[in-house]
Amino acid sequence: MGLRRALLTLVVALGTALLVGLGAGPASAHAYLASSNPADGASLAAAPRSIELRFTEHVVLASTEITVTEPDGHRVAPTSMTLVESDEDQEAPATVVATIPALGVGAYHVSWRTLSSDDLHESAGIFAFGVQSEVQAAGPSESNPDLFELVGRWAVLAGIGAGLGAVVVGRLLRRLPEPTSGMPRAWLRRQAFRLLVVGATAALAVALVDLVRFGAAAFTPGYLLRWGLREAALLGAALALRPAPPNRPDRPDRSASGRVSRDVAATTALLGAGLLTVSIGHFGVRGGPTWVVTSTVHLVAALLWAGSVAALALLGVRAVRLGLSRSDVRSVLRGFRTSATVSVVVVAVTGVYLASDVVVSVDAALLTTYGRVLLAKVVLAGLVGLVALATTRALHPRGLQEGQARRAFVAVEAVGLLVVVALAGLLATGQPAVSPRLVSEQAPSVIDDRPVADLQQTLALRPNRPGASVALIDVLDTRRPSPGPVTGVSVTVRGSSSGGVDARPAVAQAPVTAIAVTPSRWSAALELPAGGPVDVDVVVHRRGLDDVRSTVHWVVGPSSSDPAPVVSRAPVSGQLALACAVLAVAAVIGAAWLLVKRRRQPSPAPGRTRTPVGHWAPRPQASAVAGSTDAAQDESGAVAPRSAASR
Numbered sequence: 225m226g227l228r229r230a231l232l233t234l235v236v237a238l239g240t241a242l243l244v245g246l247g248a249g250p251a252s253a254h255a256y257l258a259s260s261n262p263a264d265g266a267s268l269a270a271a272p273r274s275i276e277l278r279f280t281e282h283v284v285l286a287s288t289e290i291t292v293t294e295p296d297g298h299r300v301a302p303t304s305m306t307l308v309e310s311d312e313d314q315e316a317p318a319t320v321v322a323t324i325p326a327l328g329v330g331a332y333h334v335s336w337r338t339l340s341s342d343d344l345h346e347s348a349g350i351f352a353f354g355v356q357s358e359v360q361a362a363g364p365s366e367s368n369p370d371l372f373e374l375v376g377r378w379a380v381l382a383g384i385g386a387g388l389g390a391v392v393v394g395r396l397l398r399r400l401p402e403p404t405s406g407m408p409r410a411w412l413r414r415q416a417f418r419l420l421v422v423g424a425t426a427a428l429a430v431a432l433v434d435l436v437r438f439g440a441a442a443f444t445p446g447y448l449l450r451w452g453l454r455e456a457a458l459l460g461a462a463l464a465l466r467p468a469p470p471n472r473p474d475r476p477d478r479s480a481s482g483r484v485s486r487d488v489a490a491t492t493a494l495l496g497a498g499l500l501t502v503s504i505g506h507f508g509v510r511g512g513p514t515w516v517v518t519s520t521v522h523l524v525a526a527l528l529w530a531g532s533v534a535a536l537a538l539l540g541v542r543a544v545r546l547g548l549s550r551s552d553v554r555s556v557l558r559g560f561r562t563s564a565t566v567s568v569v570v571v572a573v574t575g576v577y578l579a580s581d582v583v584v585s586v587d588a589a590l591l592t593t594y595g596r597v598l599l600a601k602v603v604l605a606g607l608v609g610l611v612a613l614a615t616t617r618a619l620h621p622r623g624l625q626e627g628q629a630r631r632a633f634v635a636v637e638a639v640g641l642l643v644v645v646a647l648a649g650l651l652a653t654g655q656p657a658v659s660p661r662l663v664s665e666q667a668p669s670v671i672d673d674r675p676v677a678d679l680q681q682t683l684a685l686r687p688n689r690p691g692a693s694v695a696l697i698d699v700l701d702t703r704r705p706s707p708g709p710v711t712g713v714s715v716t717v718r719g720s721s722s723g724g725v726d727a728r729p730a731v732a733q734a735p736v737t738a739i740a741v742t743p744s745r746w747s748a749a750l751e752l753p754a755g756g757p758v759d760v761d762v763v764v765h766r767r768g769l770d771d772v773r774s775t776v777h778w779v780v781g782p783s784s785s786d787p788a789p790v791v792s793r794a795p796v797s798g799q800l801a802l803a804c805a806v807l808a809v810a811a812v813i814g815a816a817w818l819l820v821k822r823r824r825q826p827s828p829a830p831g832r833t834r835t836p837v838g839h840w841a842p843r844p845q846a847s848a849v850a851g852s853t854d855a856a857q858d859e860s861g862a863v864a865p866r867s868a869a870s871r
Contacts, residue, residue, distance in 0.1 A: 255281035255340035256655050257349050257365075258317070261757060261779050264351035265361030272353075272460040274303070277336055282318045283307070286441045287339035287346075290322045295330035331359040339595025341444050343504055344434050346370070347655060364662055366593050369653035377431035378649040380458070380501060381527060383416075385645060387461045387494045387526070389531025390416035391487050393539070396559040400552055408546045412535050413465045420462035424455055447504070454500035457493045462488035498524045501652075515581065522574035526648065529567035532560060533612075537638035557634070561616055568609055569811045573804055575602070580800035581658075586792045588657035595657040601647040608640035663795050676774040678702050678766075683750065683762060683776050690780060695748045697738060699764055712765040713738040713746040717758055735763070743780035752780050 242772040261276040262268055275290065287305045292300040302322035320338070332355070337348040390412040397405040397412075431451060434442070464486050502519040510861035536557055539546065543553050589595035613871065672683045682698040695715050701707075714735040738746035752758070759778050764772040 262353035364659040369753040376426040379426035380423040385421040385527035385531030386416040386419040389535035424458040457497035463491035577804040582656035584663040588662040592657040708766040708769040716761040
């Protein structure tokens with residue numbers, strides 16, 4: 225009882241800390257470059273005095289490096305760097321401003337490297353700009369994953385998968401006679417215990433290496449909380465799965481309810497470890513609780529499938545040593561069909577949804593390392609699914625394939641799933657293919673939202689490129705009741721007055737009168753100048769009150785320097801979301817059909833039970849076991865009699 229109470233206390237503590245640590249909706253945990261000033265490929269009329277890098281996440285300034293390479297190859301280091309727009313939130317997007325020496329006419333390349341304070345992942349890249357010179361844009365860049373971190377993350381995933389596999393396959397083994405199932409269950413738990421300890425040790429090693437590389441200042445409270453909770457979850461699951469020593473004469477055998485309690489505690493800890501593993505990784509573009517929950521379900525379903533298949537393959541290899549007959553292995557394999565089907569369906573549906581947030585276009589999937597790894601994972605998972613289908617057909621009572629063919633199918637499926645898990649670890653350490661340069665007609669990289677007088681004003685330009693554009697202005701009155709309704713909005717675009725980073729002079733534009741879309745939203749058709757900074761003047765007219773004026777400093781993205789699409793750079797998020805919905809509906813219909821079909825099957829006759837191989841057989845009598853002379857080891861390691869009839 226003491227062990228069970230300790231595990232339940234651990235579960236409650238993990239859940240409470242989890243709610244506290246993950247209460248706020250997260251954003252993308254990989255700090256990649258959202259935009260820069262000067263923009264990539266921009267041609268400036270005057271040399272900039274500073275460079276701004278806008279990252280999708282908060283970064284560690286001490287681990288940030290920026291280098292400007294001159295046309296002759298000489299490298300110029302910034303004279304100073306500051307971190308702005310962080311607002312004490314160490315998981316919010318941040319901007320690094322680097323002051324640089326005076327530059328002359330020519331083409332320049334800027335290389336940067338930084339560290340995300342949310343997950344301690346390094347990212348790097350390069351972009352180009354010209355001063356009174358045309359320059360070719362460097363295009364999207366990716367950071368290579370760290371091999372040591374990849375191995376550590378794979379060890380964590382392998383431990384979670386092994387734990388889930390031990391629980392699931394252990395439940396299937398309990399359908400066999402107890403003397404037969406005891407030894408295999410204890411052996412599977414022992415392997416899962418070892419892998420969970422290895423995973424927790426690998427996570428600790430990665431954290432220690434990061435501490436040496438980046439220093440204690442890089443570890444934020446949020447990261448330490450999530451990492452510590454995951455470490456506790458891994459060790460808690462290992463403790464719950466640890467095989468007990470052989471029963472002593474003065475200690476009664478563990479009851480079935482005790483084994484179930486340990487399974488529940490292990491499963492809860494493993495689910496918590498999966499959730500925390502997701503929270504330490506990236507969250508795509510949208511982020512938020514929906515992304516976290518979906519990612520966790522996807523990860524747990526995939527690891528349950530992989531861990532269970534690996535456990536079944538090992539049982540097939542060690543069947544003789546573990547006291548299992550061919551019919552026992554076949555029975556357990558057939559019992560896993562339902563769990564495998566549910567896992568595959570969940571992985572497919574959630575995987576399509578998650579892909580809609582980490583790959584923005586077809587070109588993003590084909591031209592980036594992240595996209596190619598994702599495609600390889602999808603293709604390999606599909607092939608493994610076909611092998612699983614072949615295994616299911618071979619296990620059918622009317623199937624013709626037996627023996628070595630069936631074991632070969634399971635072995636191939638297990639190896640394939642291990643590779644899929646390895647690719648998943650590689651994706652978790654990589655940079656999602658969501659760069660704005662990989663998608664056309666994307667939403668603006670910057671949306672200005674600010675209080676102006678007694679109004680809350682939001683400005684967005686779509687698309688944020690030179691040429692025809694649409695300005696969307698949301699104006700909300702913060703006072704209730706409103707002293708005067710908004711009667712009109714006008715917008716003016718002019719060359720930036722920020723000095724030193726001006727793009728080519730913009731043609732003076734007359735104020736454009738916006739059209740009311742809703743009572744609080746206004747739309748205006750604009751003509752944006754060449755890529756670079758501009759000032760956008762917004763004037764809000766109100767009845768009976770003075771006009772409210774504001775100036776927004778904007779950066780127009782490049783256009784002509786964008787490389788031509790290889791296949792397509794149209795956004796694919798909508799199509800993938802639709803495919804996810806179609807798969808979900810198909811899964812629900814299929815599940816309903818199978819449920820109706822099962823209910824229509826005739827019930828077994830009284831006194832007879834359905835055997836694992838699908839035939840009716842007499843219910844086994846207790847006396848058949850009592851006279852056995854053979855022995856098998858139960859879950860705790862004790863020796864129990866086993867009848868010859870149970871082989």
